[in-house]
Amino acid sequence: MIRLSTEPFEPGALLTRFAQGRSETGAVATFTGIARAEKGGTQILELEAYPGFTEAEIGKIADQARTRWALDDLLIVHRIGRIAPGEPIVFVATASGHRRAAFEACDFLMDYLKSRAPFWKKEHGPAGARWIEPRPEDYADAARWDAEQETP
Amino acid sequence: MARVLLFGPLRDLAGWRERELDPPPSSIAELRRALAAEDARLGEALAGPGVQVSIDQQIVRGDAALSARSEVAFLPPMSGG
Numbered sequence: 657m658i659r660l661s662t663e664p665f666e667p668g669a670l671l672t673r674f675a676q677g678r679s680e681t682g683a684v685a686t687f688t689g690i691a692r693a694e695k696g697g698t699q700i701l702e703l704e705a706y707p708g709f710t711e712a713e714i715g716k717i718a719d720q721a722r723t724r725w726a727l728d729d730l731l732i733v734h735r736i737g738r739i740a741p742g743e744p745i746v747f748v749a750t751a752s753g754h755r756r757a758a759f760e761a762c763d764f765l766m767d768y769l770k771s772r773a774p775f776w777k778k779e780h781g782p783a784g785a786r787w788i789e790p791r792p793e794d795y796a797d798a799a800r801w802d803a804e805q806e807t808p
Numbered sequence: 809m810a811r812v813l814l815f816g817p818l819r820d821l822a823g824w825r826e827r828e829l830d831p832p833p834s835s836i837a838e839l840r841r842a843l844a845a846e847d848a849r850l851g852e853a854l855a856g857p858g859v860q861v862s863i864d865q866q867i868v869r870g871d872a873a874l875s876a877r878s879e880v881a882f883l884p885p886m887s888g889g
Contacts, residue, residue, distance in 0.1 A: 689889070703889070704815060706881060709865040734889050746889050769889040776816030777887035787817045790888045 657730075658714050660705055662737045667747050674731050674749045681728050685758035686749045687766050693741035694781070701739045702778040702785075710774045717768045721750070724764070725757040732765065736775070764801050771798040810874055812839065813881040818859070822850045832878065836861060837871045839880060858885035 667688040675684050691701045718730055728751040735745045748765050752758040771794040778787050810832035819825045833839040844851020853859070860867055860883040863874065867883075874880065 704819075706813070706815060706865075706883070709862065709881070712865065771888045772886065773889045774883065774886045775889050776884065777889075778816075787820075788887050789885055794888060 658711050658718060658732045658734075660707065660711060660734050660736050662735075664743050665733055665735070665747065667744050670731065670733060670747050671749060674729070674751070678728065678751060680753065681751045682753045683755040683758040684749060684751050685755070685762040686747065687762050688744050689746040689766070691739045691741050691743050691745045694779075697781045697783075698741060698779050699782070700780040701741075701745070702780060703734075703736045703739060703745070704776040704778070705734075705736045706774055713772075713774050714769070717765060717773070720768075721761045721765055725750075725752060725761040727752050727757065727761055730761065730765070732769070734769070734773075734775075767794075767797040767801060770794045809876065810839075811879045812843075813879065815881065816884045816887070818850070818853055818882050818884050821853050822847060832876050833874055835871055835873050836863075836868070836880065839874065853884075854882050856884075859883065 667686070671686055692698065714732060718732065721727065721730065730751070731749040733747040735743070739745055746769060748762050750758045750761040750765070752761065771790045776787065778785055809828045809830040812827045812829060814822050814825055833842055840851065840854060843854060862868065862881045862883060863872055863878050
């Protein structure tokens with residue numbers, strides 16, 4: 657399931673619900689991204705999505721993950737709107753029979769979310785506001801999976 | 809009545825986020841011309857590198873026809889989450 661949330665969410669509660677009632681899953685991996693204060697440089701992070709389009713594009717990434725790994729389930733929750741430092745911004749959970757698939761799919765989903773997901777991010781700080789693009793490391797992280805797929 | 813949506817830095821540059829055009833432009837090219845005639849800086853930014861266009865939430869490349877109820881979005885380079 658993929659969800660955009662304008663309200664803060666509690667990662668622990670999401671994990672509890674996600675892990676419930678699974679007798680064959682064996683492994684659940686999660687990642688929680690938290691908005692950074694950048695030592696006072698960021699007072700508020702503003703995240704804009706294109707409702708409908710953003711979920712659909714993330715859905716394509718999720719479909720790729722389901723193709724590459726044997727997943728029982730996955731959950732992606734992403735904050736949008738104004739986010740304060742310290743607040744969770746993204747939560748990804750993957751469920752699989754074994755840990756390796758769960759870990760890798762979670763890592764893959766995060767790399768794609770960080771570099772290619774249709775969000776526009778604005779940082780509001782003491783020096784004003786600026787729009788942010790992915791860092792070179794984010795592109796490099798995502799490219800790892802492209803390279804792996806091409807390897808026979 | 810066609811709807812036009814701007815995202816990210818394009819929204820800041822234009823000073824609006826959403827508009828309805830009546831009569832609707834017949835194509836993306838005509839829409840670009842209409843927006844550029846009103847605001848040259850916006851027209852230039854919409855043609856800038858990495859700006860993608862969608863019609864009814866499907867990315868299109870180059871020119872495309874619009875219907876009276878099309879929703880067109882200009883999507884600047886995405887930030888990721």
